[in-house]
Amino acid sequence: MDIVIIGFGTVGQGVAEALSRKAPTLQSAFKEKLRVVGVFDSKSYDVQPKGLDPREVAGRKQKLGRVGPELNGRGVLEILEEVKYDVMVEVTPTNIKDSEPGFGNMMAALSSGRDVVTANKGPLALKFKELSRTAEKHGGRLRFEASVGGATPVINLCREILMGERILSIRGIMNGTCNFILNRMKDEGLPFDQALREAQEMGYAERDPSYDIDGIDSAAKAAILANAIFRRDVTFDDVRRTGIRGVSLEAVELAAEEMKVVRLIAEVSESRLEVSPRLVPMGHPLAIGGTLNIFQLMTDMAGDITVAGHGAGKMETASAILSDIVALLKEDCAARKAES
Amino acid sequence: MEMRVHADLRLKDVPGQLVRALEPISASEGNIVGVVHHHDAVIGGRITVNVTFEVKSQKQLERILADWKERDVDVARLSSMFETFEFEYLIVGDIPPSELRELTDGIESIEDLDAVDIRYSVSPATGEKAAMIFGKVKQKSAIGRVEDFLRQRSMHAGFLLISGLGD
Numbered sequence: 011m012d013i014v015i016i017g018f019g020t021v022g023q024g025v026a027e028a029l030s031r032k033a034p035t036l037q038s039a040f041k042e043k044l045r046v047v048g049v050f051d052s053k054s055y056d057v058q059p060k061g062l063d064p065r066e067v068a069g070r071k072q073k074l075g076r077v078g079p080e081l082n083g084r085g086v087l088e089i090l091e092e093v094k095y096d097v098m099v100e101v102t103p104t105n106i107k108d109s110e111p112g113f114g115n116m117m118a119a120l121s122s123g124r125d126v127v128t129a130n131k132g133p134l135a136l137k138f139k140e141l142s143r144t145a146e147k148h149g150g151r152l153r154f155e156a157s158v159g160g161a162t163p164v165i166n167l168c169r170e171i172l173m174g175e176r177i178l179s180i181r182g183i184m185n186g187t188c189n190f191i192l193n194r195m196k197d198e199g200l201p202f203d204q205a206l207r208e209a210q211e212m213g214y215a216e217r218d219p220s221y222d223i224d225g226i227d228s229a230a231k232a233a234i235l236a237n238a239i240f241r242r243d244v245t246f247d248d249v250r251r252t253g254i255r256g257v258s259l260e261a262v263e264l265a266a267e268e269m270k271v272v273r274l275i276a277e278v279s280e281s282r283l284e285v286s287p288r289l290v291p292m293g294h295p296l297a298i299g300g301t302l303n304i305f306q307l308m309t310d311m312a313g314d315i316t317v318a319g320h321g322a323g324k325m326e327t328a329s330a331i332l333s334d335i336v337a338l339l340k341e342d343c344a345a346r347k348a349e350s
Numbered sequence: 351m352e353m354r355v356h357a358d359l360r361l362k363d364v365p366g367q368l369v370r371a372l373e374p375i376s377a378s379e380g381n382i383v384g385v386v387h388h389h390d391a392v393i394g395g396r397i398t399v400n401v402t403f404e405v406k407s408q409k410q411l412e413r414i415l416a417d418w419k420e421r422d423v424d425v426a427r428l429s430s431m432f433e434t435f436e437f438e439y440l441i442v443g444d445i446p447p448s449e450l451r452e453l454t455d456g457i458e459s460i461e462d463l464d465a466v467d468i469r470y471s472v473s474p475a476t477g478e479k480a481a482m483i484f485g486k487v488k489q490k491s492a493i494g495r496v497e498d499f500l501r502q503r504s505m506h507a508g509f510l511l512i513s514g515l516g517d
Contacts, residue, residue: 287510
């Protein structure tokens with residue numbers, strides 16, 4: 011399996027490291043060579059048909075700020091036309107306005123019958139149907155476990171392990187930054203602004219925190235779940251969204267007196283698509299603290315299933331991407347066995 | 351509206367009496383939840399049976415009681431209660447005390463409301479205000495009407511509305 015990595019920021023470098031660490035085990039388990047044949051960041055690239063050493067590329071990126079020769083005005087897709095690859099790992103930054111460049115990259119791969127593994131929420135939250143139809147038409151596979159919940163397996167859990175179940179609804183905390191802020195307000199009695207500043211100082215929130223605290227990140231994830239799990243045809247704009255900016259310390263304290271906490275909850279079902287602060291009883295699984303993500307699935311036979319884990323981070327996201335690559339290897343291995 | 355009824359019936363200690371006592375409930379489309387038959391306690395030739403069932407209206411219950419009377423089923427004790435559904439909301443913003451009356455009146459005007467209670471809090475340090483609203487309705491669908499009212503009111507006044515999980 012020949013892989014190209016598009017986007018070589020924190021997540022892309024995490025994928026490179028994960029592949030370096032796990033390739034020998036996976037190659038021996040699936041009897042298939044696993045090679046990274048191309049790496050692209052926003053201004054440079056490195057392509058090697060015989061395979062690159064992903065760790066070496068990551069080292070170069072850290073040292074020089076680029077992965078190889080500069081693009082010099084050439085587009086990633088133009089260079090990719092000359093590269094033979096099977097799987098595109100698309101991990102450019104999420105763009106929730108127009109989904110580029112991720113959407114264009116994914117469409118190029120899928121329309122040429124290649125597989126795409128991605129953590130990029132923008133294209134999935136805005137143009138899910140177009141991507142999945144293109145994949146279906148050209149025989150490419152689109153996998154995106156890393157786009158929701160980071161290392162917490164929720165998409166593949168619903169679509170594969172729980173395939174026989176009817177998922178009635180999914181509720182969850184899908185943004186660790188908001189959870190950190192709300193938790194600090196309650197535990198330490200911090201006003202919202204101070205808890206936010208703390209989150210920024212600790213690297214959980216960006217300088218412009220709107221993506222997290224206005225519920226944009228959670229809403230993108232909710233839209234992806236609605237499309238992928240509930241087969242709805244929605245985009246990010248269809249999500250009824252309220253962030254946590256208006257949550258005051260007085261409100262958090264009043265809720266606590268009634269043994270409740272305030273959490274930013276995304277809720278998805280066949281009829282509901284919403285991100286908003288909610289009152290959660292203390293001790294309830296969704297009252298989880300820290301920066302963890304948690305998903306509560308309501309199913310028709312198995313009842314409630316709850317999964318929790320790290321929703322972001324370099325190796326956590328890389329782990330989810332690796333799980334999709336493993337799923338592709340597994341399918342290829344089964345297909346080879348069926349042919350022989 | 352579901353009404354849950356507990357009845358202690360005293361039946362003649364002869365075969366077929368239990369079926370005879372339960373028939374009026376089924377005939378009135380009531381839902382039998384549980385039956386406890388006390389064979390060991392025979393008083394005056396009658397045994398006690400505790401029946402729990404659900405009916406949709408007082409009229410339906412009265413029909414069952416009339417049927418029992420006709421069939422010589424002695425009702426020793428009867429208690430009933432409506433099933434209720436709870437709701438809870440937290441409103442955050444510059445809530446004037448006069449708004450509390452508006453909120454209470456608005457919610458109380460909603461059909462099938464059983465009870466509503468509001469806790470109001472103002473921070474002495476910052477002046478931030480919040481109001482916690484608890485209540486019960488007799489029909490689950492009435493929660494939607496409460497939420498619609500609070501959403502409209504909050505949107506109009508610029509409050510943040512935080513709803514419960516609804517479990």
